[in-house]
Amino acid sequence: MGITRQAFVISDLHLGGLYGAANDRGSRICSQVTTLTKFVEALATRPAAPRTELVVNGDFVDFLAEGDGSPPQWTPFVANGDDAASKLRAIIARDRLFFDALRRFLDGGHRLVLLPGNHDIELALPAVRTALNDALGVTGNHDFHFLYDGEAYVVGDAIIEHGDQYDPWNRVDHESLRKLRAQQSRRHAERDAHRFLPPPGSRLVSEVINPIKADYPFVDLLKPENEAVIPLLLALEPGSRRLLGRIASLCVRAAASAARSYSGDIAATGAVDPLRTVVENVMPGRSAEFLAALGEDQLGEFAGDISSTGDAIDRGRGLARLLTARTGEPLDTRLPALRLAMRALENHRTFDRHIEPLPRYLDAAAALSRNSFRFVVFGHTHLARDIIIDSHARYLNSGTWADVIEFPAHVLSDDQLEAFRRFVVAMGTRDLADWTKCIPTYVRLDLEDDRVAGAELVEYQGETNI
Numbered sequence: 001m002g003i004t005r006q007a008f009v010i011s012d013l014h015l016g017g018l019y020g021a022a023n024d025r026g027s028r029i030c031s032q033v034t035t036l037t038k039f040v041e042a043l044a045t046r047p048a049a050p051r052t053e054l055v056v057n058g059d060f061v062d063f064l065a066e067g068d069g070s071p072p073q074w075t076p077f078v079a080n081g082d083d084a085a086s087k088l089r090a091i092i093a094r095d096r097l098f099f100d101a102l103r104r105f106l107d108g109g110h111r112l113v114l115l116p117g118n119h120d121i122e123l124a125l126p127a128v129r130t131a132l133n134d135a136l137g138v139t140g141n142h143d144f145h146f147l148y149d150g151e152a153y154v155v156g157d158a159i160i161e162h163g164d165q166y167d168p169w170n171r172v173d174h175e176s177l178r179k180l181r182a183q184q185s186r187r188h189a190e191r192d193a194h195r196f197l198p199p200p201g202s203r204l205v206s207e208v209i210n211p212i213k214a215d216y217p218f219v220d221l222l223k224p225e226n227e228a229v230i231p232l233l234l235a236l237e238p239g240s241r242r243l244l245g246r247i248a249s250l251c252v253r254a255a256a257s258a259a260r261s262y263s264g265d266i267a268a269t270g271a272v273d274p275l276r277t278v279v280e281n282v283m284p285g286r287s288a289e290f291l292a293a294l295g296e297d298q299l300g301e302f303a304g305d306i307s308s309t310g311d312a313i314d315r316g317r318g319l320a321r322l323l324t325a326r327t328g329e330p331l332d333t334r335l336p337a338l339r340l341a342m343r344a345l346e347n348h349r350t351f352d353r354h355i356e357p358l359p360r361y362l363d364a365a366a367a368l369s370r371n372s373f374r375f376v377v378f379g380h381t382h383l384a385r386d387i388i389i390d391s392h393a394r395y396l397n398s399g400t401w402a403d404v405i406e407f408p409a410h411v412l413s414d415d416q417l418e419a420f421r422r423f424v425v426a427m428g429t430r431d432l433a434d435w436t437k438c439i440p441t442y443v444r445l446d447l448e449d450d451r452v453a454g455a456e457l458v459e460y461q462g463e464t465n466i
Contacts (some may be wrong), residue, residue: 001449002050002051002448003446003448003453004049004050004051004447004448004449005050005051005052005053005446005447006050006051006052006053006195006444006445006446007053007054007055007151007155007158007444007445007447008043008052008053008054008055008442008443008444008466009055009057009160009398009442009443009445010039010054010055010056010057010398010399010401010440010442011056011057011058011117011162011376011379011380011398011399011400012059012117012223012379012380012398012399012400012402013030013036013056013059013060013061013400013401013402014028014029014030014059014061014062014065014118014119014221014400014401015030015033015060015061015062015064015091015094015095015098016028016030016061016062016063016064016066016091016392017029017030017062017065017066018067018094019094019106020295022049022096025217027066027072027210027213028065028066028069029062029065029220029221029316029403030062030401030402031402031403032254032401032402032438032440033095033097033098034097035401035438035440035460036098036401036440037097037098037101038462039442039460039466040054040101040102040105041101041104042463042466043466044101044104044105044107044108044110045107045108046110047211048109051111051168052110052111052113053112053113053153053155054105054110054111054113055113055115055153055160056112056113056114056115057117057153057160057161057162057377057378057379057398058113058115058116058117058118058120058161058163058164058379058380059117059118059119059120059162059379059380060114060116060117060120060121060123061091061119061120061123062119062120062211063077063078063084063087063093063119063121063122064076064119064202064205064206065119065210065220065344066087066090066091067210072210074205074206074210074211074256075206075209076198076202076203076206076207077121077122077196077197077198077202078122078203079180079196081125081126081127081128081181081184082127083128084122084125084127084128085125085127085128085131087122087129088123088128088132088135089121089131091138092131092135092266098208098231099135099136102136103135103136103137106136106137106138106143106144106423107142108138109143110143111144111145112142112143112144112145112331113135113144113145113146113147113153113385114145114146114147114463115147115151115152115160115161115162116147116148116162116163116172116203116346117164117197117379117380118162118164118170118171118172118200118202118224118380119202121172121177121202122196122226123146123148124148124149124181125130125175125180125181125182125184126181126185127184129146132146137202148174148177148178149174149177149178150165150172150174154166154373155445155447155452156190156447156449156450156451156452157372157374157375157451157452158373158374158375158376158377158452158455159317159368159371159375159376159377159390160377161377161378162379162380163364163378163379163380163381164199164224164380165235166360166363166364167224167226167360167380168200168226168251168254168255168422169199169200169201169224169225169226169251169254170199170200170201170202170224170225170226170380171197171199171254172198173196173197173199176195176196176197177196179196180195180196183407184382191360192244194406199254200247200248200250200251200254201224201225201286202225203247203250204225204229204244204247205220205225207243207247208233208237208243208244208247208313209229210241210321210424211231211233211313211379212236212237212240212313212315212318214429215318215320216236216319216320217432218238218405218427218432218435218436219232219233221402221403221404221405221436222264222345222405222445223382223400223404224380224381224382226279226281227248227251227278228282228344228345229292229359230244230248230279230346231279231282231283231337231341231344231345232338232339232341232342232344232345234279234294234320234337234340235294235311235316235319235334235338236263236296236319236320236338237315237318237319238317239313239314239316239318240313241275241317242315244275245274245275245301248274248275248277248278249266249274251274251278252277254258257456259429260461265431276290277285277391281289282344283340283341283344286344290337290338290340290341291342292339293336293337293340295333300314315318315341319334319338319424319428320428322334323427324423324428324430331421331424333422334415335420337419338424339412339417339420342407342412343406343412346406346407350383350406351383351406352387353383353384353385353386353457354385354387355387356385356387356395356397356431358366358381358425360388361378361381361395361397362389362395364376365378365389365393365395366389366390366393366395369389369390369393370390373393374393374394374452375393375394375396375445375452375455376389376393376394376395376396377396377397377398377443377445378395378396378397378398379397379398379399379400380397381397381405382399382400382402383397383399383400384397384398384399384400384439384441384457384459385397385399385457386457390436394455396455396457397457397458398441398442398443398457399439399440399441399442400440400441401438401440402438403436403437404436404437404438404439405432405435405436405439406435406437407435408423408434408435411423426439439459440460441457441459441460442457442458442460443455443456443457443458444456444458
């Protein structure tokens with residue numbers, strides 16, 4: 001019969017944010033748009049047979065990287081459709097060549113499928129979709145599909161979805177979002193009953209991560225934004241404690257209201273102190289050591305309206321102040337807590353493509369495989385994966401085309417304190433080029449009619465390996 005169709009799945013492009021100077025990412029986490037454009041251009045020139053489709057599996061663009069004003073102010077969700085459409089047009093203008101390549105891909109008769117993630121929630125709004133269609137020149141003759149309301153995409157006996165719904169920090173409330181866009185489609189003013197609240201991870205980015213990334217240029221490369229980064233943020237900026245507590249409260253509530261539970265999620269009930277609950281969940285058996293090293297006997301309880309903006313970050317005790325000698329506290333007193341936090345965030349298995357250290361994603365993939373899907377494809381984590389679920393199914397993660405940070409494993413061991421100290425000083429001088437990288441990957445599905453005949457996780461190295 002032969003291959004009749006090939007689907008190329010990419011995710012987590014994170015197009016958005018201002019470009020910086022020559023060696024500065026600015027507010028972006030994607031620095032490889034030229035490479036990405038060449039990838040799409042190569043697909044655009046493929047022949048009509050076998051059929052070619054490109055699936056962008058979430059976080060296509062990054063509204064969270066788009067600030068307002070100077071200095072920039074960050075928002076977790078742009079509810080006004082016209083304002084969100086303006087931000088999208090700014091993103092498109094900044095990377096026009098890439099969007100032109102997508103237009104040529106569609107003009108070539110190929111299929112383009114977009115699924116939203118948790119950084120591009122605004123794409124679901126009517127005005128934003130119109131702006132995107134205009135940029136891509138979409139007409140009734142084009143094979144273009146945009147999925148929303150949490151719908152997955154099925155390709156033969158493979159299922160493709162972003163994966164954020166299995167992460168309580170970043171799970172999108174699609175029902176409330178549907179009500180919001182339904183109101184906007186009628187040009188009604190937003191009503192309280194239909195208000196959409198962005199996930200806790202979006203607040204974590206806009207209220208904590210974005211404001212401090214000028215001092216810690218690696219912090220926005222830690223993906224996805226979930227409980228694993230909380231100890232590191234506490235070690236970097238203890239003055240963010242109260243705000244992080246409010247965000248942790250949101251996550252615990254989100255986990256409690258979820259219809260399903262996945263191994264590794266934060267405890268849904270009994271969390272009197274949400275921030276402590278998060279730390280204990282991330283650092284089982286070592287949370288007391290971490291808090292002692294941080295110099296905090298207790299994290300305290302957080303009251304008040306947890307859906308409010310929260311308190312501003314008190315930067316006075318931040319690690320950046322120690323590195324620039326603006327406080328009297330010696331740097332070495334903060335190193336143990338920072339090292340424990342980095343260990344919790346990343347271990348020797350983090351970049352192993354055949355191991356998934358977060359059970360929630362494997363559990364979700366296994367559950368989907370019982371619905372007669374032999375291939376389950378996620379994105380979201382920014383970590384490429386190719387794992388056998390059981391004798392008949394595979395879990396694949398398409399990884400990312402954005403930059404990632406890999407902390408040097410050799411400096412995190414107990415007997416390398418001086419090496420770790422040198423690494424932290426390098427952090428203070430923003431000299432992290434040796435640990436920042438981009439490894440663009442995609443998943444290719446080869447189909448014989450409606451059955452996947454082959455699947456491969458591919459590291460893009462130019463047109464020769466498409």
